[in-house]
Amino acid sequence: MAAGASTVLSACSSGNAGGSGGSSTKAPQGKAAEITVGTKADSAGPAPEMPGAVKGGTIYTLDQIDFDHLDPAQIYSSYTGAGSVLFLRGLTGYRVDSKGNTTLVGDLATDAGTVKDGGKTWSFTLKDGVKWEDGADVTIDDVRHTFERLFADFVTEGPRYPQGWLEGGDKYKGPYEGKHLSSLEVDGSTITFRLKEAHADFPFMLAMRGFAIVPKKHDTQKKYDKRPYSCGPYKIQSRSIDKSLTLVRNEHWEADKDPVRNGYPDKVVMQFGFQSLASTDRYIADSGNDQFSLSLLNEVAPERISKVLGDATLKKRVLTQVDTTCYYFPINLTRVKDVKVRQALNWAWPAAQLKQLRGGSAVTATATTIISPLTPGHTDFDLYGKKTKPMGDPEKAKALLKEAGAEGQKIVIAFQQSDQAVKSAVTIKTALTKAGFDVVTQQVDKTTFYSQIGQLDNKFDMFAAGWGPDWPAGYAVIQPCWDGSQIADGGVNWSQLNNTSVNKAITAATAITDPDKANAAWGAIDKQIMELAACVPDYNPVRNYFYGSKVGGVVYNAGDTCVAIGKVFAKA
Structure with a gap:
């Protein structure tokens, strides 16, 4: 469920463009995104570099609301998915280059999957040496556990495709009684999914943040929603509900094993409680830390559309994109x-x-x-x-x-x-x-x-x-x-x-x-x-996503349909 003046159902939507105040600005022309399936080499990492990027500094966000969930199994909004990409990783994900070209690749997997039986059987091999924030390896048991816990009774939100697609899913009750789901087969570092029916889009479905991997050892079940573990470039340092979420570097993350995230800033401070008009005016003023800020949910306020898009200098700091909703x-x-x-x-x-x-x-x-x-x-x-x-x-x-x-x-x-x-x-x-x-x-x-x-x-x-x-x-x-x-x-x-x-x-x-x-x-x-x-x-x-003058690398991720925050950097 997205937030805004009117809501819309789905994972991949981020609010309402409604408002008042006309504009003579020419409408952007949209065409169907061409998202290719990448090779094993595309999946290896590191992520494509952004021109002029520098490492270090702090990036801030200014948005209306806090994330509704942090447990991947409960995440079903593109806004939460957009932000949590910094610390949650799945088997597949979207590799975005500096021009916004988007490719489906293996994120934790070595590639975007191997298919058999005309789309009914999919296999993924886990990359070697990817670490959790405590230094432990991400294991194939973690992967199997992630998909088995989707069937637990505390998972009440989030996408439910695997629950309906996997053989035997209608009778399985989750892993906490010691039973595995037979349609999830593990062999070495490879997991195979056996589906009831053919689904050619299965690797795309897995790229949803709702299927990011959860460590079996640190699965606190219902409490996991409060503090998930990271295998991405950042880990959670602190959180103040409805106010802020502060991310700092995960020292165990390796860029050359991540084809999705660049991890340029040292810190990301996500700030909540700002309506669109407030964030728009702060971007217009462009002072202090706001120069290093961007929004994942908030857009240019309707009251400021003409002012911002009619000013060539301000418009340079607006990412405009026709939405998939x-x-x-x-x-x-x-x-x-x-x-x-x-x-x-x-x-x-x-x-x-x-x-x-x-x-x-x-x-x-x-x-x-x-x-x-x-x-x-x-x-x-x-x-x-x-x-x-x-x-x-x-x-x-x-x-x-x-x-x-x-x-x-x-x-x-x-x-x-x-x-x-x-x-x-x-x-x-x-x-x-x-x-x-x-x-x-x-x-x-x-x-x-x-x-x-x-x-x-x-x-x-x-x-x-x-x-x-x-x-x-x-x-x-x-x-x-x-x-x-x-x-x-x-x-x-x-x-x-x-x-x-x-x-x-x-x-x-x-x-x-x-x-x-x-x-x-x-x-x-x-x-x-x-x-x-x-x-x-x-x-x-x-x-129309507005951002500060010292934020670089702002591009659109056509796969996740959001700003690709994993690509941004703080300009020196």
Whole structure:
């Protein structure tokens, strides 16, 4: 769950780009990230050097909130994942160079995995000599224990892919009664995962921080969330909840065994409790330690977008990136059953008005697809004329309603409670009313919003929701939210789409190992879902990350979809 003016579910999202105050800044152009699978040599380390980098000094962060969890098994937010990369390492990870080129590599593993049985069996060999912060070796038993403890009853949050994918996972209760999971096989320094079904994306899934390795010897179970062990370049020196987290060098870390992190600063001090306006103003002032600061969650405040992006000097210190999240309005297919009515909702959508309301092209890009332009598998299409008629086509919508015999159909739309949502609701209601709908808008408390729309018997026809992929692949966008097997109370198939053709296409695409063919398949499924008009895509946020003048090496990690803090350095 991400934090911001409105929340979005997934690991790989970091807040809301909403705000007020237009900007004439040209919209950034996004295209699908090209993330290759690296070789054994790419996985060896060290990480690619950053031009002009120097070692030493202290880097600071300024962000709104503390990390929700530190136990990897409980981590399911890209913000926490972005920061914890400094001390948590997994079998795989993302190697980023100075130009932002991103490669999936073995992090603790010698490579990104060996596959058999068409994607049902994956093996990874552990690198020799990687140390924990106490000097002990990271062992293959630590790796097996890490995945077995995911099944323990204290693990209530975090991604649950291995629990569902591994053979025998439905009956396993965790390692604390002395039993191993038989589908995790250890031979020397190699671990093999036996899956129920083929998953070509398995190595990408393992790169999530939720599967970082935990030392068996120091596993304090539920208490591990308070103080995890490090095998990365930094270890935790101190923590003050909701105020700060201070990291210092792990003297047992070796750069030549880490292809992901450069470990340039001597210390990283993460500071919490700063709203976006406060951090933005501090970056503008650029004094003292703020010169050595950056943000992982906070973006340029909406009130300062025009000032910051309109000033060439300030803009040089902004990393701008179209996000992989898609904010969209799922349509409840159990209540809105006629496809023509759902298509009418899409045709009537006030895309341009909503874009201006959120702050214009500098902070938002209109979405016409479910898979974002930055996610592999994106195919560019516009079935409902948002590009040709961005303010909506009420006449087209009226005609479809008339064909369906549904003129004046009542539509109940749920929004998360916020000032921004109130404005959006008014804009949407005005447009849909003009198109012939009878619109009722309801504000729902943010803390219970996803619980309410996740109930199968909810009383809403549409909801303002959002989803970002857990890893950069079409599967991580489509399968959780649009596969009929995922329909359940508390699930995220909010539309309750259960289309036989879509389900079969998802199953087939999941097993495709050729990246180009897989991407084409996921793009076709995206279009298939939109032909059924199961949702109204709304927008992809544009992130604008501001930082101090003495922070170097700021690049975007397209795999983890965040600022690559493991690459930054303090300028002399």
